[in-house]
Amino acid sequence: MNTSVFAPWDDPGEKPLIQFRNVTKRFGEFTAIDNLSLDIFEKEFFALLGPSGCGKTTMMRMLAGFETPTEGQIMLAGQDIDPIPPNKRAVNMMFQSYALFPHLSVWENIAFGLRRDSMPKHDLEERVEAMLRLTRLEQFARRKPHQISGGQRQRVALARSLAKAPKLLLLDEPLGALDKKLRQDTQFELMDIQEKTGTTFVIVTHDQEEAMTVASRVAVMDQGQLMQVATPDRIYETPNSVYVADFIGDVNIIRGRARQNGGDGYHIDWAEGQEALTAASDNGFDTGQSCHLAIRPEKVAITAERPSDAANAVQGKVHDIAYLGNLSTYYVELPNGIIIKAQTANTRRISRRSYTWEDPVWLSWTATAGVLLAN
Amino acid sequence: MNRLSWFNAVSLTLGFAFLYIPMIILIVYSFNESKLVTVWAGFSTKWYGELIRNEAFLNAAWVTLKVAVFSSTLATILGTMAAYVLVRGGRFLGRTLFSGMIYAPLVMPEVITGLALLLLFIGIGLDRGVLTIVLAHTTFSMCYVSVVVSSRLVTFDRSLEEAALDLGCSPAESFRLVTLPIIAPAVISGWLLAFTLSLDDLVIASFTSGPSATTLPIKIFSAVRLGVSPEINALSTIMIAIVTMGVITASLVTKRAMVRQKQEEQAAVRA
Ligand SMILES: Nc1ncnc2c1ncn2[C@@H]1O[C@H](COP(=O)(O)OP(=O)(O)OP(=O)(O)O)[C@@H](O)[C@H]1O
Ligand SMILES: [Mg+2]
Numbered sequence: 020m021n022t023s024v025f026a027p028w029d030d031p032g033e034k035p036l037i038q039f040r041n042v043t044k045r046f047g048e049f050t051a052i053d054n055l056s057l058d059i060f061e062k063e064f065f066a067l068l069g070p071s072g073c074g075k076t077t078m079m080r081m082l083a084g085f086e087t088p089t090e091g092q093i094m095l096a097g098q099d100i101d102p103i104p105p106n107k108r109a110v111n112m113m114f115q116s117y118a119l120f121p122h123l124s125v126w127e128n129i130a131f132g133l134r135r136d137s138m139p140k141h142d143l144e145e146r147v148e149a150m151l152r153l154t155r156l157e158q159f160a161r162r163k164p165h166q167i168s169g170g171q172r173q174r175v176a177l178a179r180s181l182a183k184a185p186k187l188l189l190l191d192e193p194l195g196a197l198d199k200k201l202r203q204d205t206q207f208e209l210m211d212i213q214e215k216t217g218t219t220f221v222i223v224t225h226d227q228e229e230a231m232t233v234a235s236r237v238a239v240m241d242q243g244q245l246m247q248v249a250t251p252d253r254i255y256e257t258p259n260s261v262y263v264a265d266f267i268g269d270v271n272i273i274r275g276r277a278r279q280n281g282g283d284g285y286h287i288d289w290a291e292g293q294e295a296l297t298a299a300s301d302n303g304f305d306t307g308q309s310c311h312l313a314i315r316p317e318k319v320a321i322t323a324e325r326p327s328d329a330a331n332a333v334q335g336k337v338h339d340i341a342y343l344g345n346l347s348t349y350y351v352e353l354p355n356g357i358i359i360k361a362q363t364a365n366t367r368r369i370s371r372r373s374y375t376w377e378d379p380v381w382l383s384w385t386a387t388a389g390v391l392l393a394n
Numbered sequence: 395m396n397r398l399s400w401f402n403a404v405s406l407t408l409g410f411a412f413l414y415i416p417m418i419i420l421i422v423y424s425f426n427e428s429k430l431v432t433v434w435a436g437f438s439t440k441w442y443g444e445l446i447r448n449e450a451f452l453n454a455a456w457v458t459l460k461v462a463v464f465s466s467t468l469a470t471i472l473g474t475m476a477a478y479v480l481v482r483g484g485r486f487l488g489r490t491l492f493s494g495m496i497y498a499p500l501v502m503p504e505v506i507t508g509l510a511l512l513l514l515f516i517g518i519g520l521d522r523g524v525l526t527i528v529l530a531h532t533t534f535s536m537c538y539v540s541v542v543v544s545s546r547l548v549t550f551d552r553s554l555e556e557a558a559l560d561l562g563c564s565p566a567e568s569f570r571l572v573t574l575p576i577i578a579p580a581v582i583s584g585w586l587l588a589f590t591l592s593l594d595d596l597v598i599a600s601f602t603s604g605p606s607a608t609t610l611p612i613k614i615f616s617a618v619r620l621g622v623s624p625e626i627n628a629l630s631t632i633m634i635a636i637v638t639m640g641v642i643t644a645s646l647v648t649k650r651a652m653v654r655q656k657q658e659e660q661a662a663v664r665a
Contacts, residue, residue, distance in 0.1 A: 085556050105559040118557035122575045131571075132561030165657050183561065 025235060026250075027060035034097065036061040036187065036219055037082065042091035044077055044243075051077045053243035054091070064213055064220045066230035068266070069240030075223040076115055077243075079189045082221065083112040095187070106135075113180040115191040115223075117172050119164040125175050126151070126160040132183045150178040153208060155201075170196045177205070181212065190222040194229065202226075206233050227267050231255070239263045255315075261392050264313040269348075271319070271359050273312040277304035277391070285391060287312055290355045296331045300391035314389035316362035321349055321374065322381050329383035335359070337378045349374065351382055417634060424627035431622050441628040451629060454613040457524060458593060461609060465531035466588035472532065473539025473588075474581055478569075480540070481547040499537045507534055508601030515602065522604030530602040531592040538591065539584035546580035579651035586644045590637070 027033040035058035044052035051074045059065045067075045080086045081093060084105030092099050100108065111132070119128050129150050133143045151157045154174040159167050164175065173196045180188060193209075194202045210233055213220055224230050230237050231251040238248045239262075247254060247263045258264035261272055275289030275296070285304055286295040289312075298312055325332055338358060339350040342365075349361045361382055374380055398406070424442075428435035445451060480493045499507060511530045520526055550573070558568035574581070596611040603612060610633075617626055 083556075083560055085559075105556070106562050106564055110560075112557075112560050114553050114557060116551070116553050118551065118553040120554060120557070120572055120576075131558070135562035135567070179557075179561070 025062070027063070028058065028236065033060060035059060035094075036063075036096055037221075038092075038094040039078075040092045040094065042081070042088045042093060044074075044081065044086060045089045051243050052081075052088075055243065055245055057238065057245060057248065059219065059221065061219055062213070062217050064210065064222065064233055064235045066234035066237045067221065067223045067240060068225075068227060068230050068237055070266075071225075073240045074243040075240060076191055079112060079191050079221065079223065082187070082189055083110055084108050109186040110189060111180045111183055111185040111187075112189040113176050113191060113193050117164075117176040119172060119175055119179070121164055124161055124163055125156060125167065128164070128175055129178045129182050132179065136183070146182060150182050153181070153212075154178040154205075170198070170201070173197065174205075184216055184218065187219045187221070190220065192223050192225065195225065202229070203232075209233060237267075239266055241266075257390055258313065258392070260394060261311050261313065264390065264392065269316050269360060269362070271314045271316060273314070273357070273359075273389075275310060275312065277306065277308050277310045279304070279306050284386065285310075287391070290353075290357070293333065293353075293355070297386045298331075298389050298391045299386050302391065302393065304391065304393070308393070311392045311394070312389045313392055314384055316348055316360040317346075318384055318388040319359065319361035320383050321351070321361040321363060322383065323373070323378075325381045326383045330386040331388075332381055332383040333359070334379065334381050337374050337376055337380060340374075340376070349380070351380060420627050421631045421634065424624060424631040426624055426627075429624065431624060431627070441624040442632075444625050445628050445632075448625065451610070451613060451625075454608050454610045457527075457607045458610040460524060461527045461531060461599075462589050462592040465528045465535060465592045466585050468528070468532040469536035469539050469588040470581060470585040473536040473584060474543050474577075476536070477540040477544035477547055478573075481544050496537050496540055499534050500541070504534075504595075504597040505601075508598040511598065512601045521606075522602060523606045526602045526604070527599055527607060527609065530598050531588075531595060534598060535588035535591045538587050539581075542584040542587060543577065543580050546577050550577060579648050582651075583644070583648050586640070590640070593637075 027035075037057075037059040039055050039057040042052055042055050043050065055078075067078065069075055077086060081088055082095075082100075084100070084103065087101060092101065094100065095108070095110075120131065123131065126147060130143060130147045133146055138146070148157075151160055154177060156171060156174055156178065159171060159175075164172055167175070173193070177190070177193050180190070190209075194205055197205060206229060209220065209222075212218065220233075222230075222233065234251055236248060237251050237254050239246045239254065241262060246266075247259045249257075254263065254267055258267065264270045265272065273287070273289050273296070275287040278286040278288060278295065280286050280297065283299050283301060285298050285300060287298060287310065288295050296312060304310055320326070320329075325334070333353055335351040335353040337349055338352040341348040341350070345365060346362055347365055349363070351359050351361060353359065359382055423431055423434075425437050425439060426434055427438040427440070476496060480489065480496065483489065508530070511526075511533065515522060515526050515529075554572055554576070555568050558572045559565065563571060594611065595609075596615055599609045600612055600615075603609060610629075614626055614629065617623065
């Protein structure tokens with residue numbers, strides 16, 4: 020293990036490889052990217068996450084040179100990249116639509132970029148073979164793109180963009196069409212390549228688990244804006260808004276009003292006739308300010324009896340159970356109709372489950388389990 | 395198989411008879427022994443022999459072929475370039491005007507085009523000959539090429555060119571290595587279209603040809619005015635044979651290429 024943690028974003032002396040400076044991109048009247056500033060550092064594995072149409076591909080296309088910012092600047096290694104045409108940028112992109120050349124074989128598709136660099140024949144062949152091995156496409160090398168499956172095509176696109184070993188690699192949903200096993204393998208391959216070559220990756224994904232696995236940092240976007248940029252664990256544990264908390268993973272959101280309780284502790288009045296909840300938060304709240312308590316289901320314990328020492332405990336009855344194999348999620352309905360999810364590991368066989376539909380149960384969590392959010 | 399109803403059978407026969415009887419008569423009489431076109435005097439191929447010895451016809455055929463090859467090639471290059479700019483050039487000043495104007499020659503009466511070209515050639519003092527016919531044919535067939543090619547370019551997946559740029563191609567290389575091979579069937583059909591148009595043309599050629607160069611259609615037309623000779627029947631039969639073969643090969647080639655390409659493209663673009 021390396022002793023120093025890789026965190027150039029925390030080092031004020033570190034120069035970012037990519038810098039978005041107040042970038043706005045409009046298509047006619049429509050604002051696709053809205054005054055966005057972002058630093059991405061060398062050797063990062065940076066993941067862009069967000070709902071469809073939030074501008075992820077547009078960010079990629081601006082980096083690759085197919086769109087120019089309407090306002091603002093994009094700097095690559097300290098240089099404004101605006102005047103540099105796409106073919107002169109040390110950036111390769113894997114297209115969301117793959118954009119494989121239909122008239123060329125898989126082999127020629129992968130070799131295409133290398134030929135432009137007039138690489139010696141022997142090295143070129145070796146490089147293409149290596150890429151084919153990496154993406155497990157050896158037996159399809161002679162086929163045309165229309166003669167292979169969707170997942171295989173995706174791998175050709177990936178291999179083609181990796182082949183040139185660029186300084187910056189943009190992957191627009193590179194693994195979406197692969198089955199889980201192959202996806203995991205490829206994720207590790209990518210991380211491996213990244214470690215070996217020091218390439219900076221920017222990857223778009225709809226799969227948050229993937230973002231969590233591979234990324235050094237994750238950016239959650241919405242409508243052309245960055246909602247939060249942080250390491251995967253911080254995004255998960257300390258989201259800065261209900262939007263981010265809701266977007267990444269499963270979460271319970273309880274609305275209420277904050278009441279200061281000394282130090283960083285707060286009481287939250289959340290329902291008539293219910294005991295106030297307690298939570299700790301570094302963010303300041305005024306008494307009476309409306310707030311949202313976000314708690315991950317796996318941090319909510321479910322018991323038959325009221326636990327004696329829990330900071331928060333509420334009673335309800337089991338409304339529904341979702342069995343996920345290794346985990347079960349219990350949907351517990353509180354007397355006021357709110358449903359709270361609690362997740363437990365299935366350490367026993369399902370037939371010996373402790374609770375079933377309509378059982379009265381207690382839910383409990385600690386004061387630091389949840390995150391208190393203003394909006 | 396459904397049997398044709400008597401009504402359909404009759405319509406089909408009438409329709410085809412209407413289309414092909416004149417040509418069949420022409421072909422049959424080209425093998426006529428007699429010099430009189432309307433009197434059948436037994437089978438012979440002597441008019442074909444006569445034809446080969448007729449220098450004037452051979453010269454005209456040679457001119458026609460040269461004109462067709464040069465003008466269709468030139469028209470294909472220019473027409474493809476025009477189509478590319480109009481479809482891909484993004485928005486530039488006067489784009490709509492240009493794309494409207496490129497179709498105008500399609501509907502312009504040929505006599506007018508011919509006259510205009512004649513005035514131009516006289517105006518700039520260009521002697522009428524092979525060159526002027528080539529220029530004239532290029533002018534009017536290039537818009538056909540550009541229509542064919544631009545209809546193909548409209549459905550062309552733009553991200554393929556972007557991918558080529560991304561992998562280090564200059565715009566010219568990306569055109570040569572990616573765009574052109576993919577739109578090749580349309581470019582070839584455009585060329586064939588321009589070629590046949592040039593082969594056929596009588597009106598524009600008669601305005602722009604000079605004494606030094608006469609094309610086959612002009613030759614035939616003027617010969618027929620002096621009376622139809624079986625030699626012309628023979629010549630026409632040969633032309634029908636060539637055109638038929640050309641059309642059949644062209645349609646087979648383009649059809650195969652189009653089908654293959656469609657498959658490739660549907661497969662390459664994720665559904
Ligand atoms: N060339 C364009 N002209 C007009 N609008 C565009 C253009 N390109 C993108 N947009 C719009 O910009 C917004 C962002 O598009 P973008 O492709 O970046 O989304 P995305 O985040 O990649 O979505 P997805 O996850 O579905 O791929 C969308 O609303 C889209 O309609
Ligand atoms: Mg996208």
